[in-house]
Amino acid sequence: MKLNKTIFIIIISALILGTEAFTTLLGQAVPGKDENIPFLVTFGRHGETSWGDDDFYGVFFFSIPKDYTQQFYIRVFDPDTGGENDEIQGEFNTRCLFAVYGGKGVDPDKNEDSKGLLNGLNYKGGNLLASRIFGSEPRYDNKYYTFGPFNPTSGDFSSKWNSFLFKIVCEGISGDDGNLYRYFLSREPENNLPVEGANAFTYEYTFRMWNDFKSVAHIYPYVDTGVIFIRQRNFDWDNDGHILVVSRYKQGIDVPISNEDDWQESRIGIELPEIGSSLDFQFHKKQGDLVKNNNVVVTLESQRGDALPFFSSPIGGVPVYQAKIKVTQVKKPK
Amino acid sequence: MSKKSLYIICLFIIINASFSLQAQKPSIYKVTRMSFNSGIFSEISPVIVKDGIVFCSDRKFSSIKDRTSFDGRRLYNIYIAERKDTSSWSKPEELKSERSTLFNNGPLCVAPDGKTIYFTSEIETGKITKKRSFKNHSGIFTAELSGTNLVSLQPFQYNNQQYNVGQPSVSSDGKYLFFASDMPGGQGGSDLYYCELINGQWSAPVNLGPKINSPGAENFPYMHPSGRLYFSSNRPGGLGNLDVYYSALTFGSWEDPVLMPEPINSASDDFAFIADQNMATGYFSSNRRRSDDIYMFASTIIRKSECDTLVENNYCYELIEENAVKFDTLPFRYEWNFGDGEKGIGPAVEHCYPGPGSYLVQLDVVNLITKEILYNEKSYNLELKAVEQPYISGPDEGTAGQTIKLSADNTNLPGWNIARYYWNFGDETIAIGKEVDKAYINPGTYNVQLIVTSEPEPGGVIRETCVCKNIIVMR
Numbered sequence: 001m002k003l004n005k006t007i008f009i010i011i012i013s014a015l016i017l018g019t020e021a022f023t024t025l026l027g028q029a030v031p032g033k034d035e036n037i038p039f040l041v042t043f044g045r046h047g048e049t050s051w052g053d054d055d056f057y058g059v060f061f062f063s064i065p066k067d068y069t070q071q072f073y074i075r076v077f078d079p080d081t082g083g084e085n086d087e088i089q090g091e092f093n094t095r096c097l098f099a100v101y102g103g104k105g106v107d108p109d110k111n112e113d114s115k116g117l118l119n120g121l122n123y124k125g126g127n128l129l130a131s132r133i134f135g136s137e138p139r140y141d142n143k144y145y146t147f148g149p150f151n152p153t154s155g156d157f158s159s160k161w162n163s164f165l166f167k168i169v170c171e172g173i174s175g176d177d178g179n180l181y182r183y184f185l186s187r188e189p190e191n192n193l194p195v196e197g198a199n200a201f202t203y204e205y206t207f208r209m210w211n212d213f214k215s216v217a218h219i220y221p222y223v224d225t226g227v228i229f230i231r232q233r234n235f236d237w238d239n240d241g242h243i244l245v246v247s248r249y250k251q252g253i254d255v256p257i258s259n260e261d262d263w264q265e266s267r268i269g270i271e272l273p274e275i276g277s278s279l280d281f282q283f284h285k286k287q288g289d290l291v292k293n294n295n296v297v298v299t300l301e302s303q304r305g306d307a308l309p310f311f312s313s314p315i316g317g318v319p320v321y322q323a324k325i326k327v328t329q330v331k332k333p334k
Numbered sequence: 335m336s337k338k339s340l341y342i343i344c345l346f347i348i349i350n351a352s353f354s355l356q357a358q359k360p361s362i363y364k365v366t367r368m369s370f371n372s373g374i375f376s377e378i379s380p381v382i383v384k385d386g387i388v389f390c391s392d393r394k395f396s397s398i399k400d401r402t403s404f405d406g407r408r409l410y411n412i413y414i415a416e417r418k419d420t421s422s423w424s425k426p427e428e429l430k431s432e433r434s435t436l437f438n439n440g441p442l443c444v445a446p447d448g449k450t451i452y453f454t455s456e457i458e459t460g461k462i463t464k465k466r467s468f469k470n471h472s473g474i475f476t477a478e479l480s481g482t483n484l485v486s487l488q489p490f491q492y493n494n495q496q497y498n499v500g501q502p503s504v505s506s507d508g509k510y511l512f513f514a515s516d517m518p519g520g521q522g523g524s525d526l527y528y529c530e531l532i533n534g535q536w537s538a539p540v541n542l543g544p545k546i547n548s549p550g551a552e553n554f555p556y557m558h559p560s561g562r563l564y565f566s567s568n569r570p571g572g573l574g575n576l577d578v579y580y581s582a583l584t585f586g587s588w589e590d591p592v593l594m595p596e597p598i599n600s601a602s603d604d605f606a607f608i609a610d611q612n613m614a615t616g617y618f619s620s621n622r623r624r625s626d627d628i629y630m631f632a633s634t635i636i637r638k639s640e641c642d643t644l645v646e647n648n649y650c651y652e653l654i655e656e657n658a659v660k661f662d663t664l665p666f667r668y669e670w671n672f673g674d675g676e677k678g679i680g681p682a683v684e685h686c687y688p689g690p691g692s693y694l695v696q697l698d699v700v701n702l703i704t705k706e707i708l709y710n711e712k713s714y715n716l717e718l719k720a721v722e723q724p725y726i727s728g729p730d731e732g733t734a735g736q737t738i739k740l741s742a743d744n745t746n747l748p749g750w751n752i753a754r755y756y757w758n759f760g761d762e763t764i765a766i767g768k769e770v771d772k773a774y775i776n777p778g779t780y781n782v783q784l785i786v787t788s789e790p791e792p793g794g795v796i797r798e799t800c801v802c803k804n805i806i807v808m809r
Contacts, residue, residue: 254665323712324656
């Protein structure tokens, strides 16, 4: 009898653990699982751009499918600036404002300012649904803060994505430390349960690189119709390795990378079959002397100057290069 | 048995044996006397025309009328015998001209336009020709063929009352006129000459030189479309009297004339040889019977009019990683394993395989940034097959007199049960066998045909196929 009880407990425990693992895997994590990025980064507005944040705010959009009618939550992991994950400059004195927006003015296709690409523009367009300022608060260190619940219909409807769009802005309103955090879009306030079909995207990716040589970070821009070439811009790369652009048709184009506190840009041609799919920007760290706590910024725009969105879950899946061998008979050498 | 008797017996055996060996050698030509030959009169100098054969004959004009010259000699006139079917001919009909009744007409040739006739006739036609002491000479004349009449006669500009000019032959491109003449300055007797058509005018006659012309008589030139010049000569070394020889202009000079074999040549006069484009059939004149007659020959040599040019098996390929070659610099190294033990590096490589087979090409890619090796990033199964054809293995070039070996060993005809490998060496010689030896006598370019025949298949079907290749024979 005792044995049966033990087996029962083990099975139940396994089921609970398995469910937890499952939900964690499938949550709309930002950064996404395939991106393999440890943290998003926003510095306090008194920080130095050479520390890896060009504008001291970060904007992310969440898309909720039209047919999803339940309430949802936006959870922020480690929203405070203090503790083990965040980047201290002297002493922690940074306060960050997290604000969730919905309604008209959020959709970046209708409101260019909403993308948050240029300082001085009103990237806070939309209806403020929730906000909170976080300083150095140990109770949120390595823990979640949950915004919501939100009703999907309180978002800004995008017919392009057939989804309601929401936006979360992290703004370093004071101080000079780096706030490292992650987002999760969830059906529940206390667990990370994914909203089926939901996604997250941004137009300027500011993130923390891994502190090891082998981990390769990825971001997945979506190439929309009409794109002939893209112009990539990267900031404050500290000459830390290589950026390879990969698609089904590109095995890895090595694009120029920036140094300390500067921008570097280049142009990448887009082939017709790449339209309507995602590219894979791979970030390979420099081998040799480890560049630690490297924070970087990446943006992309088309030949028309339109910014390309980076999706946390790559649209069309992670692009895998397909080598193509062509064999042609040639003249026999004499 | 005395030594003398033994010697005689041995000699008899040797002679008999050599005669037997000679007798076993098959002739490559079969000769037939034409049905339109008359009994006792002469028929000579055939010319192939669209509907039959034009020739010269001194035959009786009719059972009542006859034609002789002023001095009583029989006159040659031009006739046409039309082909009724593959074996029979119509009764010859005369092609008349204003000269028909009193002068010789012929030999002749037809220009490439099919209407202009070049023929031989006497130069002088005036009263003086009636004098017994007057020696007339022959010249070349042109005429237009109008039905069965030769009209608009014009003398050749190089006719000369001091010597004979005749037996014209115009090359198939119309640019050269060959003829025989005993004009002064030759090699002796009658020699062969040519004129070149330049701006509508025939150039001054040029002697064909000592290779063609001997101290004896050379006449009846015929320029075959292949470029071979056939002619008759009574030079030593033939089978007797006039014999047919041929030569070709190779690298600017005439080759040593080659004697045509029996039964085209005989101990009698054999002359005025002509042949069709493929040398499969033709005609010549000979007095091997009672009088000059026209004979047809048919080559027993198999030579295909349609024969595929040998395709060299080529197992060389370019392998490209198509997406990679679009970019000048990629941080990758492309390593190819060609599947035959050989390797290559680069996004585009070339490789020649040793022969037919199935090769698994594998592409490994080395990421030069991460040093990661992507083994077998892509593979490609390359099936190489030899071209399905008879195959001629052997040199493309050789020298005259040198024996070259030709082999059909690499013939690739799957499903064929091959009965025979037949070689036509392009010089009217043949051989049978999978591996053969050949020595060309003269320099030139020879088109060798290999004709492969299968054993009868169910239903009695025999398959046959042919490939050819050129062999250049140097001096």
